[in-house]
Amino acid sequence: MGILAVITSFIGLSYYAVLGxxxxxxxxxxxxxxxxxxxxFFTSFTGNTGSQIIYYLVFMVITVAIVVMGIQKGIEKSCKIMMPLLIVCLIVIVIRSCTLPGAGEGIKFFLKPDFSKLTPGAFLSALGQVFxxxxxxxxxxxxxxxxxxxxxxxxxSAVSIAFFxxxxxxxxxxxxxxxxxxxxxxPTSGPSLMFQTLPAVFDEMTGGKIFGVVFFVLVLFAAVSTSIAFLEVxxxxxxxxxxxxxxxxxxISAVLITCLGIPCALSFGIWSDIKIAGKTFFDLGDxxxxxxSLPIGGILACIFIGWVWKSKNAEKEVTNEGKISFKLVSVWSVLIKFVLPVVIFIIFVTSNPWIMDLFQ
Structure with a gap:
């Protein structure tokens, strides 16, 4: 489980740094x-080899510098200020975005359920996003x-983190x-949506230039807080x-990750036609x-906590020998040992046809 987590973080940072x-x-x-x-502009920028590599390297240098100097105090203190500011910025954008002509269709698309889309693949995608x-x-x-x-x-903390x-x-x-x-x-453009739609929203706002700078600076901080977590592992x-x-x-870790990530950065330009199993380097990494790896890691974590370490020992650690209240511990124990491993495994197998082919 530990080795898989390291591999996951290694690959994850290699393509996540592209977005950074x-x-x-x-x-x-x-x-x-x-x-x-x-x-x-987005198409031109992502298709430019030099720009893609330069900004990829800049983001990696920022990540390495923070990890080298230490992350605990700086990140913890900064998060208390910058993350609430990011939410405030998002709320302002929501107000402007939802009042644009034709925005109603987007709200309807977002909130109206389409149950025909609830396939095993959709559940796996949702599971992967949650993980x-x-x-x-x-x-x-x-x-x-x-x-x-x-x-x-x-x-x-776990409840608060999941809620927020x-x-x-x-x-x-x-x-x-x-x-x-x-x-x-x-609406199916994926990660590029933020970079294509929000500049257009800022252009429709009073003081949009200033607001755009502030917003993307805060998003950079949020992105770095994730990248240093990957690299720290x-x-x-x-x-x-x-x-x-x-x-x-x-x-050394950053150099190796960068070598793996450069093809991901070029997946939107000169190497967009190079595909493995029908996926670009970026899409393959994702x-x-x-x-x-995330679903498999989740299954292994459940097995380790519930059956190897034992849920009773985990309960002692979580509650600090009973000093911290955990009222749903019995339900949590059953979920960890019996329910979650099976549910995750079923979603994982039914969503990946190549796994089913192995058994035929």
Whole structure:
């Protein structure tokens, strides 16, 4: 489970840094003036080999610098200020996005359920997104867990994290999808939606240039908080396994991850036609992490906690020997041991035809 978590974080950062590079590019373009045709600018930018590599490297350097210097105090203190500011920015964008002409169709698309889409593949995609968003199966929760004090209320934190993660995702949906329909973009464009729709929204706002700069700076901080979690997992493994210094482990890990990630950065340009199993390097990395390694990591974690470490020992750790209340511990124990491994496995198998083919 530990080795898989390290591999997951390694691959995850390799393609996630591509998005981080995009955010940095949009900070600069927001300062100089948002493009009139955001879709054309995005296509031109992502197709430019030099720009893709440069901004990818800049994002990786920022990530490495933070991990080398230490992350606990700086990130924790900064999050208390910058994350609430990001939510405030998102709410302002929601108000403007939802009042655009034609935004109603986007709201309807977002909220009206289409039960024909509830396929096993959709459940796996949702499962992968939940795992990715909460850093489950990447080793980040284990690594960061080492920083927690004994008096930390883990059940309360877990509920709060899941709640606010979902809330921010809903806010982001209201910020982006109404604008997607208002400006005629495709709602199936994936990660690029934010970079195509929001500049168009800022262009329709008073003081949109300033607001765009602030927003993308805050998004960069959010992106870096995720990237350092990925890198910290790999670095911690290297430091403890190979007994090397933190700085050396950080630099070497980052170089290796970058070598794997450059093809992902070029997947939107000169290497867009190169595909493995019908997927570009970027899409393949995302698929391997979200649809394969994270669900498998989740199953292994359930098995380890429930059957190897034993849920009673986990309960003692979570409650600090009974000092912290965990009223649903009996339900949690049953879920960990019996329900979740089976549910995740069923979703995983039924959503991946190649697994079914192995048994035929």
């Amino acid at each position: 590079g995009w955010v940095i590019r949009y900070i600069f373009v927001s300062v100089t003036g948002l493009p009139k045709s955001s879709e054309a 990715f968003s909460l850093s489950l199966g990447t080793g980040a929760t284990i690594t960061y867990g080492a920083y927690l004090g004994k008096n930390q209320n883990i059940p309360k 993660d979902t809330m921010v995702a809903m806010i982001a949906g209201f910020a982006i999808l109404p604008a997607v329909f208002a400006f005629g973009f495709s 790999v670095v911690s493994f290297a430091v403890n396994t190979f007994k090397v210094g933190r700085a050396k482990a950080s630099v 698929y391997l992490v979200s649809n394969v």
